[in-house]
Amino acid sequence: MIDKKNITKRFISYVTIDTESNPNNPDFPSTEKQWNLAKLLEKELIEIGLEDVELDENCYIMATLPSNLDYDVPIIGFISHIDTSPDFTGANVKPQIIENYDGKDIVLNKEQNIILSSTYFDDLQQYKGQTIITTDGTTLLGADDKAGITEIVSAMEYLVKHPEIKHGKIRICFTPDEEVGKGAHLFDVEKFGADWAYTMDGSQIGELEYENFNAASAKINIKGKIVHPGYAKGKMINSLLIANEYIAAVPADEVPEKTEGYEGFFHLHDVKGDVEETVLEYIIRDHDFDIFEKRKYLMQKIAFDINKKLESDAIQVTIKNQYFNMKEKVTPVMHIVDIVEEVMNDIGITPLIKPIRGGTDGSQLSYKGLPCPNIFAGGHNFHGRFEYVPVESMIKATEVIVGIAQKVTTKYKQ
Numbered sequence: 001m002i003d004k005k006n007i008t009k010r011f012i013s014y015v016t017i018d019t020e021s022n023p024n025n026p027d028f029p030s031t032e033k034q035w036n037l038a039k040l041l042e043k044e045l046i047e048i049g050l051e052d053v054e055l056d057e058n059c060y061i062m063a064t065l066p067s068n069l070d071y072d073v074p075i076i077g078f079i080s081h082i083d084t085s086p087d088f089t090g091a092n093v094k095p096q097i098i099e100n101y102d103g104k105d106i107v108l109n110k111e112q113n114i115i116l117s118s119t120y121f122d123d124l125q126q127y128k129g130q131t132i133i134t135t136d137g138t139t140l141l142g143a144d145d146k147a148g149i150t151e152i153v154s155a156m157e158y159l160v161k162h163p164e165i166k167h168g169k170i171r172i173c174f175t176p177d178e179e180v181g182k183g184a185h186l187f188d189v190e191k192f193g194a195d196w197a198y199t200m201d202g203s204q205i206g207e208l209e210y211e212n213f214n215a216a217s218a219k220i221n222i223k224g225k226i227v228h229p230g231y232a233k234g235k236m237i238n239s240l241l242i243a244n245e246y247i248a249a250v251p252a253d254e255v256p257e258k259t260e261g262y263e264g265f266f267h268l269h270d271v272k273g274d275v276e277e278t279v280l281e282y283i284i285r286d287h288d289f290d291i292f293e294k295r296k297y298l299m300q301k302i303a304f305d306i307n308k309k310l311e312s313d314a315i316q317v318t319i320k321n322q323y324f325n326m327k328e329k330v331t332p333v334m335h336i337v338d339i340v341e342e343v344m345n346d347i348g349i350t351p352l353i354k355p356i357r358g359g360t361d362g363s364q365l366s367y368k369g370l371p372c373p374n375i376f377a378g379g380h381n382f383h384g385r386f387e388y389v390p391v392e393s394m395i396k397a398t399e400v401i402v403g404i405a406q407k408v409t410t411k412y413k414q
Contacts, residue, residue, distance in 0.1 A: 077197030143379030
């Protein structure tokens with residue numbers, strides 16, 4: 001159905017363009033290099049025959065595949081993001097294609113002895129005999145979310161070339177800056193005009209998600225006082241030691257590396273400091289809203305308790321909400337999840353319905369009035385050197401998109 005060679009070539013063409021976003025730049029997009037892929041996609045969407053192709057001033061790309069029906073059905077959308085994570089470099093990506101994967105360790109970089117272990121990353125075992133695309137161990141790959149872009153573009157191209165496949169109006173959008181939490185901020189839901197949408201931004205084949213974390217960031221500013229250490233008694237206040245006390249008060253078992261499923265966490269991801277001032281940056285995550293609120297309260301209480309002991313206001317905590325659990329917005333329209341589950345079963349994919357231990361553009365879009373569950377894009381080990389994607393998973397994800405378009409026409413036939 002979907003040409004393997006073409007989908008591989010398309011994916012490679014996308015991931016070799018550096019689109020890393022920048023969490024410290026408030027501009028849209030946060031990096032100028034995201035325009036390079038955006039402009040390529042604009043040209044490609046026009047060439048394959050989509051209509052209303054628009055690349056706006058904020059680097060959002062929207063396009064339309066018109067309906068070929070003689071009756072009305074809901075307008076559906078598909079969304080992916082063009083940026084890659086700043087957690088690991090996305091510059092000079094050198095993809096490697098492993099045909100007929102044998103189930104063993106994959107040498108990513110012989111010179112640097114970088115190995116993709118088939119025992120440590122045991123999900124690899126399910127793709128034995130397939131074609132795997134990896135990095136060379138020095139960059140991330142960018143399957144998050146260029147696999148999703150590849151699948152959406154390939155599905156639209158397939159539907160254009162096969163007009164005998166009936167479908168309603170389909171809208172697509174590629175967003176900037178999802179990896180830095182801004183992908184949906186300037187998304188014009190009204191202009192997009194879909195009744196509901198799907199982000200193609202999940203991981204392994206079969207994933208179907210409509211629950212995600214509630215999320216917040218916490219910035220802890222700790223003020224100290226530097227004096228000569230030889231004369232410091234009763235005068236020096238070491239912000240680094242206060243920071244250590246704060247960190248020790250956060251529950252040690254409620255961290256990403258010790259939690260799974262619905263379990264939330266506190267994640268300390270950045271520390272900068274000296275005696276005079278230290279800044280701790282955390283993210284706070286939980287699926288349960290009440291527990292989420294308690295986590296935010298705890299961050300403030302730890303600061304209050306230490307300040308009280310020190311008889312000062314050395315610690316200041318700033319907490320900002322980032323996104324919320326889309327379950328609240330998707331549950332009332334669960335038929336949009338049921339459609340995907342039916343399509344997956346129709347084409348021989350076992351649906352893996354589970355909560356997202358993270359967030360997508362879809363979580364924010366759901367709260368902006370566009371219910372938006374998440375579908376697998378096929379990649380694994382996102383945001384690092386061990387990222388990979390099976391080509392067969394991208395093909396199946398493309399088939400899911402086509403299948404959803406078809407399923408809607410039969411579900412809503414008048």
